[in-house]
Amino acid sequence: MNRDAPLVLGIETSCDETGIGIVRGRTLLSNTISSSMEQHARFGGVVPEVAARAHLEALGPALTSAVDEAQIELADLDAVAVTSGPGLAGALMVGVGAAKALALALDKPLYAVNHLVGHVGADILDDRGEPFEYPTIALLVSGGHTSLLLVRDLTSDVELLGETIDDAAGEAFDKVARILGLPYPGGPQIDRAAAEGDPTAIRFPRGLSLPKDMAAHRYDFSFSGLKTAVARWVEQKQDAGEPVPIADVAASFREAVADVLLTKAIAACRDHEVPRLLLGGGVVANARIRELAEQRAAEAGVALRIPPLALCTDNGAMIAALGAQRIMGGFAPSSLDFGADSTLPVTDIQVA
Amino acid sequence: MLLAIDSSIGTSAAVVDLDRGIIAERHSADTRGHAEVVGALMRDALTASGVSPAELSGVVAGMGPGPFTGLRIGIAAARAFAFGVSKPVVPVVSHDAIAFDWYASGGTGELLVVTDARRRENYCSRYSRADAAGLPVRIDGPVLAKPGDIVMGAATRLDADRISAGSLGMVAELTWAAGRPFAADEPLYLRSPDVTPSAGHKRVTS
Numbered sequence: 376m377n378r379d380a381p382l383v384l385g386i387e388t389s390c391d392e393t394g395i396g397i398v399r400g401r402t403l404l405s406n407t408i409s410s411s412m413e414q415h416a417r418f419g420g421v422v423p424e425v426a427a428r429a430h431l432e433a434l435g436p437a438l439t440s441a442v443d444e445a446q447i448e449l450a451d452l453d454a455v456a457v458t459s460g461p462g463l464a465g466a467l468m469v470g471v472g473a474a475k476a477l478a479l480a481l482d483k484p485l486y487a488v489n490h491l492v493g494h495v496g497a498d499i500l501d502d503r504g505e506p507f508e509y510p511t512i513a514l515l516v517s518g519g520h521t522s523l524l525l526v527r528d529l530t531s532d533v534e535l536l537g538e539t540i541d542d543a544a545g546e547a548f549d550k551v552a553r554i555l556g557l558p559y560p561g562g563p564q565i566d567r568a569a570a571e572g573d574p575t576a577i578r579f580p581r582g583l584s585l586p587k588d589m590a591a592h593r594y595d596f597s598f599s600g601l602k603t604a605v606a607r608w609v610e611q612k613q614d615a616g617e618p619v620p621i622a623d624v625a626a627s628f629r630e631a632v633a634d635v636l637l638t639k640a641i642a643a644c645r646d647h648e649v650p651r652l653l654l655g656g657g658v659v660a661n662a663r664i665r666e667l668a669e670q671r672a673a674e675a676g677v678a679l680r681i682p683p684l685a686l687c688t689d690n691g692a693m694i695a696a697l698g699a700q701r702i703m704g705g706f707a708p709s710s711l712d713f714g715a716d717s718t719l720p721v722t723d724i725q726v727a
Numbered sequence: 728m729l730l731a732i733d734s735s736i737g738t739s740a741a742v743v744d745l746d747r748g749i750i751a752e753r754h755s756a757d758t759r760g761h762a763e764v765v766g767a768l769m770r771d772a773l774t775a776s777g778v779s780p781a782e783l784s785g786v787v788a789g790m791g792p793g794p795f796t797g798l799r800i801g802i803a804a805a806r807a808f809a810f811g812v813s814k815p816v817v818p819v820v821s822h823d824a825i826a827f828d829w830y831a832s833g834g835t836g837e838l839l840v841v842t843d844a845r846r847r848e849n850y851c852s853r854y855s856r857a858d859a860a861g862l863p864v865r866i867d868g869p870v871l872a873k874p875g876d877i878v879m880g881a882a883t884r885l886d887a888d889r890i891s892a893g894s895l896g897m898v899a900e901l902t903w904a905a906g907r908p909f910a911a912d913e914p915l916y917l918r919s920p921d922v923t924p925s926a927g928h929k930r931v932t933s
């Protein structure tokens with residue numbers, strides 16, 4: 376096997392994006408994504424069974440277009456990589472079954488890797504500069520997860536500092552959008568509505584930020600209370616027969632989310648004396664979160680990295696990149712016996 | 728030669744040939760661990776058969792009916808394997824494998840194949856006979872039915888708790904040899920996803 380610049384095909388099906396990525400070492404050859412987001416719109420959130428069905432339908436066409444785009448021969452692949460967790464169990468299983476079969480058909484080794492660590496690995500494929508150095512703090516925020524990681528080494532040493540104890544940040548955006556009568560997905564809708572609003576109009580709570588929370592939950596997040604606070608505030612206005620200032624609510628809510636995310640991320644950089652912060656996950660599409668990240672990182676003397684959006688949302692290229700890194704690091708492939716693990720811890724960078 | 732995979736009840740993988748019959752078959756009765764076992768079963772069936780992937784002319788997928796989480800895994804594996812070896816996927820209705828076995832071992836007359844659909848329901852398919860090629864003739868189903876709603880008629884009822892990928896593969900071989908059409912390349916979930924459209928936001932204050 377080529378351990379210098381391995382040609383790897385990655386399969387990602389942990390949530391609602393069917394991602395097939397192909398990389399050669401650190402070079403991106405294809406990042407093919409098929410999303411079932413529109414099918415979830417009328418349900419106001421990702422429906423696991425709908426997502427899993429969509430993965431099965433999208434898998435074949437996505438494989439074909441990724442290989443076409445990368446202009447490779449399947450026989451030239453050095454390995455297949457796949458997300459084995461964390462994520463939606465039924466959705467993950469589609470990718471796991473497919474990856475095992477593809478590796479067998481091609482007689483190639485299989486690397487079953489961690490989705491969250493994959494988000495960190497996405498940065499390697501960003502061709503706008505040198506990859507980030509380690510250690511780094513990574514803040515991964517999407518509709519499925521909100522996690523703060525300390526990455527000492529991408530392939531061998533990743534620690535979970537904190538994560539959401541209830542809703543993911545992306546879910547909070549969807550729920551608040553619904554409260555305000557805005558369609559799914561909520562992130563872009565809130566962003567648009569907030570553009571005209573005053574972020575200081577309403578002081579919504581910052582979850583797990585009180586001194587009493589900081590001992591046990593210094594780096595953890597909670598968005599459930601924030602969502603309820605927004606709902607209460609809106610209902611009070613409605614009950615009083617007053618108009619709801621949607622722009623101000625959206626801006627103030629978004630500010631609360633951005634503030635708590637970045638406050639904790641920068642605190643992690645400071646506490647661990649790591650002057651680097653990497654963002655990942657679909658929520659980095661949010662303009663205010665990016666803006667506040669730039670501002671807070673600059674103030675704290677922390678270098679900030681935000682990969683291009685197509686590499687931040689769930690994708691197969693990041694899985695292929697992490698697989699390639701494991702191969703380059705000399706790690707052995709996974710067996711054919713692993714399963715999908717919806718709660719796979721970040722310390723399990725690859726499953727055996 | 729064909730590689731056949733079915734995960735509509737347990738998980739089964741086999742290598743078959745029109746002339747040689749079932750060359751090798753591997754099976755797991757576990758109705759939950761499809762994703763864990765599917766790779767090893769395919770590998771072991773291939774190894775035991777001595778057939779290399781390049782020698783296959785297609786990959787048979789059992790399209791169900793079956794509870795969706797498990798059913799999908801075999802179909803995903805069949806499609807990905809077929810993609811890897813650049814060979815077609817051959818879809819077969821999983822119940823046909825059960826009926827094929829029953830008629831092949833001497834059963835005659837009408838047959839009702841019944842499998843567990845969970846949630847106190849069953850999947851049912853009705854067959855009239857085996858035709859000249861030995862293929863079971865399905866006249867109704869597969870359908871989803873509550874136990875009380877199953878009409879027996881003149882049929883012999885056969886409750887099955889296992890689908891043989893070898894038999895599934897032989898149905899595919901005979902179907903191809905007889906020049907008959909294959910099943911649709913669509914999973915037979917026979918149930919809509921469990922979802923209710925969002926009714927909008929519910930109040931948090933009373």
Ligand SMILES: [Zn+2]
Nearest residue numbers: 517519656689
């Ligand atoms: Zn993700």
